[in-house]
Each structure stands twice: as structure tokens, then as C-alpha cells.
Amino acid sequence: MRKTKRKTPSSLKATTVQLRLRPDQKAVLVRAAQLSRTSLSNFMLEHACEAAQQILAEQVDIVMPLAEWEAFCKALDAPPRRIPALKKLLTEASVFDGQGKAAAQ
Numbered sequence: 001m002r003k004t005k006r007k008t009p010s011s012l013k014a015t016t017v018q019l020r021l022r023p024d025q026k027a028v029l030v031r032a033a034q035l036s037r038t039s040l041s042n043f044m045l046e047h048a049c050e051a052a053q054q055i056l057a058e059q060v061d062i063v064m065p066l067a068e069w070e071a072f073c074k075a076l077d078a079p080p081r082r083i084p085a086l087k088k089l090l091t092e093a094s095v096f097d098g099q100g101k102a103a104a105q
Contacts, residue, residue, distance in 0.1 A: 019044075 021029075033043035064072070 004049055029044060030040055033040045038046070
């Protein structure tokens with residue numbers, strides 16, 4: 001007989017969220033969940049948490065000592081360094097421009 005692990009109170013999902021959505025929205029979510037081989041609920045939870053973490057990460061304050069902050073501001077205010085290779089890269093046509101030999105290949 002197989003023993004099942006007992007879930008601790010901290011690992012149990014104890015709250016719910018309900019959504020109202022249009023049938024076409026649900027169809028898109030269901031299809032994406034199917035392609036991800038997961039349940040609709042798990043798909044929505046996983047992607048909602050990822051989006052929330054991204055938003056929170058963008059709001060994080062950067063804290064540094066005053067001397068480092070001043071050096072950082074000085075670097076931002078300084079004129080850009082001349083990098084010949086970078087200038088060449090940005091002034092020549094590329095495959096994305098649809099010009100030259102590289103685009104024809």
C-alpha cells in the first residue's frame with residue numbers, strides 16, 4: 001500500500017481568485033494551457049505570478065552609498081566614448097535593412 005505525503009498547512013492553497021472573462025478570452029487561455037500541458041488554473045496562476053514579479057522587479061529601489069551614486073551620475077552625464085567599431089557597425093547596412101550582399105543571401 002502506497003503512503004501519501006501529508007501536506008503541511010503552509011503548502012496548502014488556502015485562497016481563491018475568481019475571474020469573469022469573455023468566451024474568446026477563455027478559449028485562448030485554455031488552448032495555451034493545453035499546449036503547455038498544464039491545467040488552466042495552473043497556467044493562469046503561473047503566468048499571472050510571472051507578470052506580477054516582473055512589475056514588482058521594475059519598481060525596486062536601488063540603494064547605494066552617496067559616493068557610488070555620485071560616480072554613477074557622473075558616468076551618466078559624461079559624453080559618450082568614441083568606439084570606432086561600434087560606429088562602423090551602426091552606419092553600415094545590415095541584413096535587416098534589405099540592402100547589400102548580406103540581405104540577398
